Each structure stands twice: as structure tokens, then as C-alpha cells.
Amino acid sequence: MPEIKQNGAVKFLITLAFLTATAFSLPSSPDRFLRSASTYLRSPDEPQEYEELRRPLPSDxxxxSCSHVLLRHSFANTINRPPFTTPYTPPSGCTSPPWSYVVLELQAASSGDQYDRISGLWLGGVELLRTxxxxxxxxxxxxxxxxxxxxxxxxFMRSDLNVTMMLENIVNDVYTGIYHINVTLIFYEFNPIASNFKVNGNRLGFVESQRRDQTPADLIIPVCDGGNRGFWFMIENPTETYSKRIQIPSNTRQxxxxLYVSFHGNDEFWYSNPPNSYIxxxxxxxxxxxGxxxxxxxxxxxxYVGSEVPFPxxxxxxxxPLFWEPVVAIxxxxxxxxxxxxxPFLGLxxxxxxxxxxxxxxxxxxxxLVDANLHLWLDHESSNVEAGSRLYDSPSRHMTRQEEFEQLDGSFRVEAEVSSEYDGWVRSSKGNLTTMVKSMFKVGSLVRFEKxxxxxxxxxxxxxERIVEVTSESGKPVNRVVHQRTYPLT
Known part of the structure; x- marks a missing residue:
């Protein structure tokens, strides 16, 4: 029985005292800043290269075998404007699929004064990169x-798609930085040995998701907004939900x-927010x-079919900002x-x-900013797949909140544990397989104000921890994937 034990996004330790020489005078003061020119640590005549520490890619x-330019664009005063969009053309004169790997490379440069900006890259509404x-x-x-x-x-071989990139930027007399972006797809010809290369999972950093079916999905459907302001949904309060209706092909077997997520504005530092009673x-x-x-x-x-507490x-x-020069946060x-x-929900x-x-x-x-991609594996030997659900265990939730404060000093604790279990069968040309998904996460949080x-x-x-187990009709184990993540923020 093949088993993938994945300690993806394994163990992060970020130690940050929320106190700097210029940072906090009151809990209402900002948590983000624009650097002044006098704070740069390098020679004033040299451009600075920034880097995010990452796990090596197998393709490194x-x-x-070839490369294909996806887009070239300079993002100047783009605030409140539609995203940059250009037709996508498949690579010509390039190796045909399947590929061992495809790597997206984004090259960026800028000069002047500017805040950091969020950006998304989509192909046909399918998000490829949040950066x-x-x-x-x-x-x-x-x-x-x-x-x-x-x-x-x-x-990547479709010719009916558009490439879209959203990067809202402000350029005026104060904020002068224009972001120059090049995005390229790099293709690696199929090689069975190269395709089986694995990187040790017991290290720092995010692991690209491993699934029980290692071949790429046959079809990807975006769950997204219309694209006028990017394809992400903007969620602004706890009662707000956004949705899209999608019909799943009848021969889907997996x-x-x-899910793509990022947090901004009043929730950019949600993990440090006090409760409303304190405010x-x-x-x-x-x-x-x-909170x-x-x-x-x-x-x-x-x-409810799933949830995530996102990485901070x-x-x-x-x-x-001096914390992140020249190495940015994970x-x-x-x-x-x-x-x-x-x-397990294909029966539905x-x-x-x-x-x-x-x-x-x-x-x-x-x-x-939230959107998602549905990755579908199809049964190419049948136009219809049978499926049904055997178990739907509504999520079990346990949460406690404690607060103790006097005027501006005090502490606030949150302890939460959420678990769920789903079980469903699918009968296709691959056989009658049952998939069980177990999910659990625990969260402990402390926010303390002093002085x-x-x-x-x-x-x-x-x-x-998320466990996906696949068994045959006779109950024989077919596959098991364990995905674990642990990250502290202090």
C-alpha cells in the first residue's frame, strides 16, 4: 500500500516582538510601514535583490526543454482599474505533454517609494500564483x-484562455514605484526518473500538494468572481459568503x-487582533x-465540507520592513x-x-481575498460514474475564549479544536473505491498588552492534520496520504 506522509509547511518558527523603535505607541497604531530612504542597509548605488527562502524544486x-513567455507588463497607477489581461497562446515548437515538470517563473523589478502590494495571476480564471x-x-x-x-x-495546451494579472498600485508625486513584471512558463520534457524525484518532506517550508493520484487533473474549473477586479472574492465581514454554481462532469472519479487565501486591511494581522470589548x-x-x-x-x-486556519x-x-530585507517572510x-x-461528496x-x-x-x-480551483480526474472509459456517500460527520467544534484586561493592559486567549470525517464511494473503471477524509486542527492564541x-x-x-485513505470494495487498502502542518508564531 503506497503511503505519502507529508509534513508540508512543516514547522515554522517566527519570533517577532510586536515592538520596534518606531512601531507601537498605542494598540491602534499601524502594524505596517513604508521605509524611508535612510533605512537601507546596503550601498545607496546598488539595486537590492530580495529573496524568499524556499524548498528546492525537483526541477532545479x-x-x-523550452520556455514560454506568459506576460510582460509594467504596473503603474492601476488602482481601481481592471486587471491586465492578454490572450494565452500555447507554447509552439515545445515538447508536448505530458511533462515531468512545469515551473512558473516571475521576475520583478521596481525603484522609487512604494508600499507592498498583493497580486494574483490567473489562466482562464484558474489561479496559478498568489504573491x-x-x-x-x-x-x-x-x-x-x-x-x-x-x-x-x-x-497549458489550451488556446481559448486569457492570462490575467491583478496588481493594484498607486503612482503619484509621493508613491513613485512602478512594478515591472515578466512571467515565463518553463517546461521539462517527460522523464520517468525525473518525475519520480522527491524532495525530503521533513524540512522547513511549504510542500507542493501531494495527492493520491500524482498525475495532473484532467480538468480544472475555477470557483471565482467575474474578474473585473481580479478573480478573487472580497470578503469583508463574518456573515458574508460568496459562491458560484458549478456543474461537475458526470464521469468525474476524483x-x-x-483554496487560495490572503488577508488585508484590518485583518492583515488577524492573529494579533484584540476582542471588540477591549476596543x-x-x-x-x-x-x-x-479577536x-x-x-x-x-x-x-x-x-460544510472543509475549512482552514491559514498560515500567517x-x-x-x-x-x-527592516525585518524583511533582503530575505522576506515565508x-x-x-x-x-x-x-x-x-x-466523498461526488455522490452529491x-x-x-x-x-x-x-x-x-x-x-x-x-x-x-478568496478563490479556489476544482481539480477533476475523469474516467476516460465511461461517460457516467456512480458515487454515493456513506458517512457525513458534521464538524466537531470546541472553542474557549478568555479575556482579562484593565484599561490598556491585559491578555486574551483563544483555544480551538475542529475535527471532521467524510466517507464516500466511487464506482468507475478503476474499480469501486471508497475515500475517507479525516481532518483536524488545533489553534492556541495569546495576545498580551503591557506598559x-x-x-x-x-x-x-x-x-x-488531514488524512485521506482509499480502500477497495473488499476493504483492501489502496492508498493513504497524511498531510501534517505545525507552525508557531511568537
């Missing part, structure tokens, strides 16, 4: 992002939802409240996505009707 050891920018300097900065996008291979009692002007717990959930036709990515203007250039195996989805896929953020405030609110300490511990 290989020679590419953010470094903060430029008058003498210039540059950086590269490399991401394995092999799982999107079914898109389905995985890939009201002290008459603070800040809108950064609702320090967030959970992004997914529903199908109103039924810190952008390059966060806390203190995930700042390549935000993680989160996989949810929805195969394969009825020839459209179904509502919805997203929301428990306790979330303005604002969150009349001028010192804030944040501690967060998140542990998640």
Missing part, C-alpha cells in the same frame, strides 16, 4: 519567484478543491478587532494554497445539476 536539478511585492528603494530592487505549476498542465472599553479608533481567531470555510449547497504570511511592509512571494479532497455532485460552492471567513473583517498598551506580544500555535 534538471535542464529545461506580493517587496517595497522598492530609489536605487531599485528586484526579485524572482519560482513555483512548480505542473498540477495545472491540462491548461475531485480536489485548491470599546478603551475608546480606541482602530478597526482591527474581532485573534480566523477560519476560512467551504460549503457545498450550504453543507507577513508581507514586506509588515511589523517592521510565503510573502508565494502564498500557499490549501487542498481539500472532496471525492454527480446528479447532472449545478451546485453552489461557497466561501466565508469565521470572525473575519475587512478584508479577505499601558505600548507593548504587544503575540503567540500562536497551529497544528493541522
Amino acid at each position: 536539478q534538471l535542464t529545461p 506580493s511585492t517587496a517595497e522598492p528603494s530609489p536605487t531599485g530592487i528586484f526579485w524572482n519567484v519560482r513555483k512548480d505549476v505542473s498540477r495545472y498542465s491540462s491548461l 475531485i480536489v478543491l485548491e 470599546r472599553t478603551n475608546n480606541l479608533a482602530t478597526g482591527r478587532g474581532n 485573534a481567531y480566523r477560519e476560512v470555510f467551504v460549503k457545498i449547497d450550504g453543507r 504570511v507577513i508581507f514586506t511592509g509588515g511589523i517592521n 510565503g510573502a512571494f508565494n502564498l500557499p494554497s490549501y487542498d481539500m479532497d472532496l471525492t 455532485l454527480l446528479d447532472g445539476k449545478s451546485h453552489e460552492f461557497a466561501f466565508g471567513v469565521n470572525d473575519g473583517i475587512s478584508y479577505w 499601558n498598551g505600548t507593548y504587544k506580544r503575540v503567540e500562536q500555535r497551529v497544528k493541522t
Whole structure:
């Protein structure tokens, strides 16, 4: 029985005292800054290269067979404007699929004064990359992002798609930085030995998702907004949900939802937010409240099917910009996505009707950017697949919140544990297979204010585990994937 034990996004330790020489005078003061020119640590005449520490990609050891430019564009004063869009053309004169790997490379450069900006890249509405920018300097900065996008291979030979990139930027007399972006797809010809190369999973960093079926999906369907302001949904309060109706092909034998999430505005530092009672009692002007717990959930036709407590990515203007020069925080250039195996729900989805896929953020405030991709594996030997559900265990939730404060000093604790289990069968040309998905996450959070609110300490511990087990009709184990993540923030 093959088993993949994945300690993806394995163990992160980020130690940050939320106190700098210029940072906090009151709990309502900002948590992100624009650097002044006098703070740069290098020679004033040299452009600065920024880098995110990452795990090596398997393809890093290989020679590419060809490359294909996806887009070239300069993002100047793009605020409140539609995203940049251009028709996609498949690579010509390039190796044909299947490929061992496909890598997306983003090259960026800028100079001047500018805040960090969030950005998304989509192909046909399918998100390929969620990223953010470094903060430029008058003498210039540059950086590269490399991401394995092999799982999107079914898109790359299509000629009916558009490439879209959203990067809202402000350029005026004060903010002068223009972001110059080049994006290229790099293809590696299929090689069975290269395709089986694995990187040790017991190290720091995010692991590209491993599924029980290692071949890329046959079809990818975006669960997204219309694209006028990017294809992500903007969620601004805990009661708000956004959804899209999708009809799943009747010969689908496996389905995985890939969730993209980022947090901004009053929730950019959600893991450090105090409860509203603290803000009201002290008459603070800040809108950064609702406590320090967030959970992004997914529903199908109103039924909960999964949720995630996202990794606390810190952008390059966060806390203190000097922390992130020249090495940015984990995930700042390549935000993680989160996989949810929805195969147990095919009994619900394969009825020839459209179904509502919805997203929301428990306790979330303005604002969150959320969308998803549905990865579908099809049965090419049948036009119809039979499926049914055997077990739907509504999520078990246990949460406690404690607060104790006097004026501006005090502490706030949150302890939460959520678990769920789903079980369903699929009868296709692969046989009658049952998929069981077990999920669990635990969250512990402490936010403490001291010295009349001028010192804030944040501690967060998140542990998640998702197990996907596949068994045959006779009960024989076929496959097992264990995905574990543990990350502390202090």
C-alpha cells in the first residue's frame, strides 16, 4: 500500500516582538510601514535583490526543454482599474505533454517609494500564483519567484484562455514605484526518473500538494468572481459568503478543491487582533478587532465540507520592513494554497445539476481575498460514474475564549479544536473505491498588552492534520496520504 506522509509547511518558527523603535505607541497604531530612504542597509548605488527562502524544486536539478513567455507588463497607477489581461497562446515548437515538470517563473523589478502590494495571476480564471511585492528603494530592487505549476498542465495546451494579472498600485508625486513584471512558463520534457524525484518532506517550508493520484487533473474549473477586479472574492465581514454554481462532469472519479487565501486591511494581522470589548472599553479608533481567531470555510449547497486556519504570511511592509530585507517572510512571494479532497461528496455532485460552492471567513473583517480551483480526474472509459456517500460527520467544534484586561493592559486567549470525517464511494473503471477524509486542527492564541498598551506580544500555535485513505470494495487498502502542518508564531 503506497503511503505519502507529508509534513508540508512543516514547522515554522517566527519570533517577532510586536515592538520596534518606531512601531507601537498605542494598540491602534499601524502594524505596517513604508521605509524611508535612510533605512537601507546596503550601498545607496546598488539595486537590492530580495529573496524568499524556499524548498528546492525537483526541477532545479534538471535542464529545461523550452520556455514560454506568459506576460510582460509594467504596473503603474492601476488602482481601481481592471486587471491586465492578454490572450494565452500555447507554447509552439515545445515538447508536448505530458511533462515531468512545469515551473512558473516571475521576475520583478521596481525603484522609487512604494508600499507592498498583493497580486494574483490567473489562466482562464484558474489561479496559478498568489504573491506580493517587496517595497522598492530609489536605487531599485528586484526579485524572482519560482513555483512548480505542473498540477495545472491540462491548461497549458489550451488556446481559448486569457492570462490575467491583478496588481493594484498607486503612482503619484509621493508613491513613485512602478512594478515591472515578466512571467515565463518553463517546461521539462517527460522523464520517468525525473518525475519520480522527491524532495525530503521533513524540512522547513511549504510542500507542493501531494495527492493520491500524482498525475495532473484532467480538468480544472475555477470557483471565482467575474474578474473585473481580479478573480478573487472580497470578503469583508463574518456573515458574508460568496459562491458560484458549478456543474461537475458526470464521469468525474476524483475531485480536489485548491483554496487560495490572503488577508488585508484590518485583518492583515488577524492573529494579533484584540476582542471588540477591549476596543470599546478603551475608546480606541482602530478597526482591527474581532479577536485573534480566523477560519476560512467551504460549503457545498450550504453543507460544510472543509475549512482552514491559514498560515500567517507577513508581507514586506509588515511589523517592521527592516525585518524583511533582503530575505522576506515565508510565503510573502508565494502564498500557499490549501487542498481539500472532496471525492466523498461526488455522490452529491454527480446528479447532472449545478451546485453552489461557497466561501466565508469565521470572525473575519475587512478584508479577505478568496478563490479556489476544482481539480477533476475523469474516467476516460465511461461517460457516467456512480458515487454515493456513506458517512457525513458534521464538524466537531470546541472553542474557549478568555479575556482579562484593565484599561490598556491585559491578555486574551483563544483555544480551538475542529475535527471532521467524510466517507464516500466511487464506482468507475478503476474499480469501486471508497475515500475517507479525516481532518483536524488545533489553534492556541495569546495576545498580551503591557506598559499601558505600548507593548504587544503575540503567540500562536497551529497544528493541522488531514488524512485521506482509499480502500477497495473488499476493504483492501489502496492508498493513504497524511498531510501534517505545525507552525508557531511568537
